[in-house]
Amino acid sequence: MRKILTYMTLCLMLSTSCDVWLDVKPYDKMSQDELLSEEEGFIKLLNGIYIELNSDMLYGGALSVEMLEVMGGAYIMGTDKSVWGNYIDLASYEYGTPYWRARLNETWNKAYSLILNCNLLLENLEKGGVRFTGDNYKIIKGEALALRAMLHFDMLRLFGPVFSRHPDQQAIPYYRKCSTLPNSRLTAREVAQEVTHDLLEARILLANDPIRTEGTMTDAPSDGSSVFMYYRNLRLNYYAVTALLARSSLYFGDMKSAYGYSVEVIRAAEEGVFPFVDRSLVTGSPDDPDRIFSSEVIFALSHSQRNRLFKNYFDPSRIPNYVFRMDNDLMSNRIFGGGTLTGGSQDDYRYRVNWVATGANRYFYKYADMVQTGNVCNTMIPMLRLGEMYLIAAESRSEDIGAGLVYVNRLRAKRGTGALQQLTRETLQYEYIRELYGEGQLFYMYKRMYSPIIFSVSENSNPQPDDAIFTVPVPDTETEN
Secondary structure, rough: OHHHHHHHHHHHHHOOOOHHHHHHOOOOOOHHHHOOOOHHHHHHHHHHHHHHHOOOOOOOOOOOHHHHHHHOOOOOOOOOHHHHHHHHHHOOOOOOOOOHHHHHHHHHHHHHHHHHHHHHHHHHHHOOOOOOOOHHHHHHHHHHHHHHHHHHHHHHHHHHOOOOOOOEEEEEOOOOOOOOOOOOOEHHHHHHHHHHHHHHHHHHHOOOOHHHOEEEOOOOOOOOOOOOOOOOOOOOOOHHHHHHHHHHHHOOOOHHHHHHHHHHHHHHHHHHOOOOOOOOHHHOOOOOOOOOOOHHEEEEEEEOOOHHHHHHOOHHHOOOOOOOOOHHHHHHHHHHOOOOOOEEEEOOOHHHEEEEEEHHHHHEEOOOOOOOOOOOHEEEEEEHHHHHHHHHHHHHHHOOOOHHHHHHHHHOOOOOOOOOOOHHHHHHHHHHHHHOOOOOOHHHHHHHHOOOOOOOHHHHHOOOHHHHHHOOOOOOHHHOO
16 A cells, blocks of 8 residues: 555656646655645645546546547548557457557556555545544545546446446446455446445535535635635536536436436536636637637646647647548538538537638647646646536436437537537437547447447448447456456
8 A cells, every 4th residue: 555655646746737726746755644644645645646637548648539539439540550550450449459458458557546546545534533624524535535436437438348238247346445456346237336326425525515605716815825625627526526427327327317417517507607618718719719618617637738639639730640630521511510410510619619720621629728828728628518418418308319409409509509400319429529529428428329439421431339349358457367
């Protein structure tokens, strides 16, 4: 266990981030007992976990814009191996190559190392003996539980079976305690129960989260006091946990709960906690467009080098090296075209602000630097956003998916595009693509719905649903254990 702590301490000491909102300050090597003998030590360990979520192996690459989006058909792939390299195998769902086996293993190990650190924090909280300010004990514990649940949930979505088809199939282990020994793998249904349990407990603990009365509080205190209770949309706050419950309930097939949780977040947004983006910030020619619609983000990671996502994967100046982009025909004739067939429109804010023409192609600029690079919005990697809650509410409102049309049209009205006359599963999928493109959620959507993966206007070219596509093999290190 001390090895775990030393690793986290090193992460904090070597971090180059100047993320004031996480209040991270370098400190000398400390023993576990010294670090966790006061409130500040718990806060620093918790902040360290948030920072490490930005790893390239997790949401700073693989689980946001890169590996998962390739699997979700978000990008058109070339055939030149010298340019596209191992991505050609991934786009063909060849998970067993040495390269992708190693990459998937890295993602698994990184996620579980952070789960262990969540458990380290939680176990030391339970020991007592430390005085906490106000509601800090409950907030720290609630966020740690939510982080543990979120990481397990994403490992289940990636490595577990198709839940709607095989809920009782063996999936992944769920760690509730620090352990030097591997836990047995649970069934997908059992993991679902553990995820839900942790999120519900976290939600209770976060009942007095200041976001419920003060909003996201994205301005640091002027008196120089602790910012731990500020920048609440950069932490797993009460509404973020509620949104995670909506997302996970939908995935687990509990439509009633998914609808209830998503509507609760929507109501909070309507009361001003997560207001829809101001049109003036994204339409016309604003000097500094808000491409991620930051006011609507329920939970985001803060990555001081976020621009690397754009530079490494989307920048057209990378040519002749690979550049990730959507198929032009798909974009023009389906996603942001196609009229009533798909609901696509080029008036859509998501098209106008995030896609920039260079030559005959359009390139994805969601993660390009803002002019004001010091703006906190310029560091945000969205993890949960308001638009997804409207889509979850639409999908879960009734067994008749058409009954959810009202929620889709409310969202579309805030995206500068007209109302749909009817809602089908296919048009809902197109709306998910428009709303969540580049955020690592599309593969999970297709897996949840067990549907073809849309990457081309030619339906015959799109991969058909198959357990071999949707069930990524558990890493060798786990099966060997």
